[in-house]
Amino acid sequence: MLVTINAPPQAPAAFDGLNTAAQVPSLEFDYPKGTEIFGASEPAQYIYQVIEGAVRSYQLLSHGRRQIGAFHLAGDGFGLEFDDVHRFSAEAVISTKLRLVKRQSVERSAQGDLVTMLSLLRMTSTSLRHAEDHLLLLGQRTALERVANFLVEMEHRSAAAGVLALPMNRRDIADYLGLTLETVSRALTALKQSGVIKFMGTQRDIVVTDTGRLAEIDLC
Amino acid sequence: MLVTINAPPQAPAAFDGLNTAAQVPSLEFDYPKGTEIFGASEPAQYIYQVIEGAVRSYQLLSHGRRQIGAFHLAGDGFGLEFDDVHRFSAEAVISTKLRLVKRQSVERSAQGDLVTMLSLLRMTSTSLRHAEDHLLLLGQRTALERVANFLVEMEHRSAAAGVLALPMNRRDIADYLGLTLETVSRALTALKQSGVIKFMGTQRDIVVTDTGRLAEIDLC
DNA sequence: CGCATAATTGATAACTCTCAACGGTTGTGG
């Protein structure tokens, strides 16, 4: 790993380094479903960590086109900018509790503290890795592959095994995968009909019944 | 800007901070056209800066699908990894001269030097910004918009005004834009026929005759 | 000059989008 100084070897999340190691004050805040957390091109005053809930980061284009760059789930940090303004907008997908840390105090801390700086670098690198993976998906994969990849990603990130409880609707998934909601729906139906997944109760609760086959489609 | 300590306020490129400020030794090396610079999943031993030429960073999928994440032109740094292995492969698009800096020496420098660390953060942030912009393009834009955006990007990055001399072929452009080479060719022909661009001599040398219209398509 | 590579162009196919209708769920207020 790049720069292996006295940082904890396996920190649970990059963000955590910010206030455990460097005593940067933080506050918590609740965002009801659908609430804006910050808007694109607004000054970046805080950086954020999801305590509970789910957040979507997105950019808009004309004709109502929206690209969701990432979903942030419990534990994830987001909203860190190198420049002074946010490049994405962020909204609560469902009722969400966030930890907020003042950007200014992080900066102050980073100026004298390599560990804080390393946390920022790790957080940025994590975002970069995710964005690069997503490039491959958006540029080269079919609809079915994208949806399969999405399910694998979500299952991997959701701590709970068993039922995958998606917090977002089909339109969110579509805008994340560069598809339409109908295409997402059809892909899910196809996976269901080929016995790879199963819906439990509502259509947002999914059980992967054939992990191997799903991974196969994903890796295609 | 995040962390505004004693770093030069407008450093020409993030990479430069690495050996100007921190005296990290570097070496130069030539790569003929088509040569591999490093492969995906190889250990990351160096970080790189283009002195002259052009480099493509890409990931592969089955069935020969390739996603080019970025082109690196003169001045650009690339190959910086937080983890120990490269996540992309990199090849010289044309005959290319690179500056190489040993990763290890950068790490050593970064452990005691906030300026070096800041350079790494800036470099990573620059890559992230580019990747995020590219997400929007790959997820939401039409073929014509993608090609227009590509031309605007290349024109913006090429120092020389006037003729835009593309170092890469149509397949490279296609794999960068998530299209096929035929679609790229057709989009360029459409732009040519609507008087937005003109070919000079070879089909790689392009003059933008209607910057306004091109920007309009790009921003759509 | 000739061959290999690159780029264009055309015809057709395939995939995904768009538009539309319908069924299901949830939440709210009478």
Next chain:
DNA sequence: CCACAACCGTTGAGAGTTATCAATTATGCG
């Protein structure tokens, strides 16, 4: 508690964009 509205998800039909396959022309290099 029920009725209704709003939202969500699915499904179908058809259109549109881009991919695929194929042929031709252009370019560059030995």
